[in-house]
Amino acid sequence: MSAPLLSLRGVSVRLPRGADREFALQDVDLDVAAGEILCVVGESGSGKSLTATAILGLLPAPRVTLAGGRILFEGEDLARLPPARLRAIRGARIGMIFQEPMTALNPVMPVGRQIAEVLEEHGGDLARVPALLAEVGIPDPPAAARAYPHELSGGQRQRAMIAMALAMEPRLLIADEPTTALDVTTQARILALIREIQARRGTGVLFITHDFGVVAEIADRVAVMQRGRIVETGPARQVLEAPSHPYTRALIAAVPPLAPPRRPATPPGPAVLEVEDLRKTYRSGGLFARRRSVEALKGVSFTLHRGETLGIVGESGSGKSTIARALVRLLPTDGGSIRLDGAELRATSRAAFRPMTRHIQMVFQDPFASLNPRRRAGDLIAQGPRIHGASRAEARARAVRMLELVGLDPSAADRFPHEFSGGQRQRIGLARALALEPAVLVADEPVSALDVSVQAQVLRLLAELKARLSLSLVFITHDLRVAAQVCDRILVMHRGEMVEQGETAILFAAPQHPYTQALLASVPGRTWTPTGPEALV
Known part of the structure; x- marks a missing residue:
């Protein structure tokens, strides 16, 4: 048998003093x-x-250093070679x-x-x-x-x-x-x-x-x-x-299976969010650059019912995040209507919209980028209630309750965002959004960068909170495995257009549009079924 191309034997990497453990790698053996x-x-x-x-x-020496072992590549020990x-x-x-x-x-x-x-x-x-x-x-x-x-x-x-x-x-x-x-x-x-x-x-x-x-x-x-x-x-x-x-x-x-779970057939609740003919065009260029325009949304319409999770899927550039930002008024649109419990949001002035923000909140894709690094977690969560009239003590008490609700210790209120893991930061983002007890939660790729085990925890948490608080969710994702497990209905976006929508089980079993068929056919490992998957909903 020929020797491996790459062989790691007993490789250990030491972390600096004060780290959560002494070794980042310990006695690693690998062959390629x-x-x-x-x-x-x-x-x-x-x-x-x-x-x-x-x-x-490329270890960040001298704080992180190779502490032992051999890294053999084509017979040479890379760990002992001169830099040149x-x-x-x-x-x-x-x-x-x-x-x-x-x-x-x-x-x-x-x-x-x-x-x-x-x-x-x-x-x-x-x-x-x-x-x-x-x-x-x-x-x-x-x-x-x-x-x-x-x-x-x-x-x-x-x-x-x-x-x-x-x-x-x-x-x-x-x-x-x-x-x-x-x-x-x-x-x-x-x-x-x-x-x-x-x-x-x-x-x-x-x-x-x-x-x-x-x-x-x-x-x-x-x-x-x-x-x-x-x-x-x-x-x-x-x-x-x-x-x-x-x-x-x-x-x-913890890996979500691609097959949607069986959901009881229940009549839809009353409409809580109604979007009709939503349009958005991005324009760029100017005096010294060629003018360009991209239609990000081309007359998108959908309805979200109370207690429902509506998934929005599609590739980057399909318009998913543009919809999310438009729903919470972080982005102006060029036409259409957004009604929350019958109240028009799109044409409302900023002053009139502020009291309405407590009814529709957003969880962002990157919690680290969306959390102010200079403010403690408790202050970040309390900020919304304070803006809407709660006293400092009331807002602080609500922040502590929200931390407990999302499965974090109340002591986390005094820590800064960088002191948490990615999954914990996403929980803080959830707590901040839920502190105002919204009727609608817009979640933009909330688990896309998380490990499968942390992803499963966050998805279970969302399901529990949805049931406990009667939340309605707009869930944006490009992960069709996740969409299959958490969404009651799916809306498929392609280049700014809604090309297909329907109940999750029906759409996954018999997609009608060629683009939806292409998306499902592209899921990595689609023929593999995880063993003993955990229930996410």
Whole structure:
């Protein structure tokens, strides 16, 4: 049997004093063979990304350091190579696709120039840049090479990162959550591209993810990490269908199945939110730039009934978040009507709308960006009640009750947002929205960036709060597994238009519109059913 392309033996990484544990990685053993895709899965903080940075010698020393072990790549121990030799291997023999291309790419340098830098550094042919962009499926490669990162879509930026990682035809490709924030159709294209390139070139791939659908779609083998240790490894089918470690079983149990649960047939309640012919056009350009206009919403109409969860799904740019921001008056629209319990919202003045905000609240996609980092959690939650006339003591007491309601200790009121995990911050966002006891909650991708276990906790919490408080939810997501479990009805958006809507079970069983059919066909691991899924609703 040939030696593995990459072999980690006893790798440990030490954290600085004061951290929650001494080691971020402890005695990690991993092998990646040529022509194989190894998926490393686990929750945030399990050590997945740190494993990648340790392999590449990119640890944030001196605070975080390699404390022991061997990292063998093609017979050389990367942990003991001089910096010059390690730089020669990075980019040439080992390529890296980073998790967030918008932050990994230089915003003031054209994409083609950034790819050319890799070729220059390692003696490659600069003329290959357009061919590399064409190979990863970017339309009009010469134009894309001249474009800056912000001028490309999320999927195109990710493809540009892949082109950069593959520029020197590396033997090993490390992909750190390369599809986490992408729509299912773009995600499917990226996964197919990685698989096709890996098979054609015989590249070994270390693929880091927390999405078990992606694992089912692409992995040959799986390694499961928990708190810096490998707790289970094996062939993908074995790990997915017969996991041996309790932690692996818990992770897989938290994955939402794609099949909607059976819901009792109940007549719809009274209409609480009515949207009719909503329109929005974004315009850009001016004196020195070509004027452009994009129709984000093209006459969208729907009704939300009391106690109902209406899901809005579609790709990025389909108009989902534009609808959410329009509903809570964070975005002006060009036409149409939004009625909350019969009261018109769209044409209401700002002064008249303020008292109405207590009846419709929003939970944002990124809780860290939406929470003021300089204010404590209790103050953030109390802010709404204070604006609406509650005394300081009343608002503080309500903030403490809301923290308890979303499953956090009252002592959390005195902590700042950075002192919480991602799941806890999302709970604070929920508590802030619920502090005004709204009739309608607009949730914009509230679990898209969360691990499956934390995602399951937040979704269960939403279901409990919905039942306890008689909430009506507008639930925006690109994760069709989540939509299947939490939504009573689904509205499908495509390029600003509503192309299909209906009861969740019916729409998933027999989608009518070709776009809906394409969305469902693109779900990673759609033929795999999680073992023993937890009930989310």
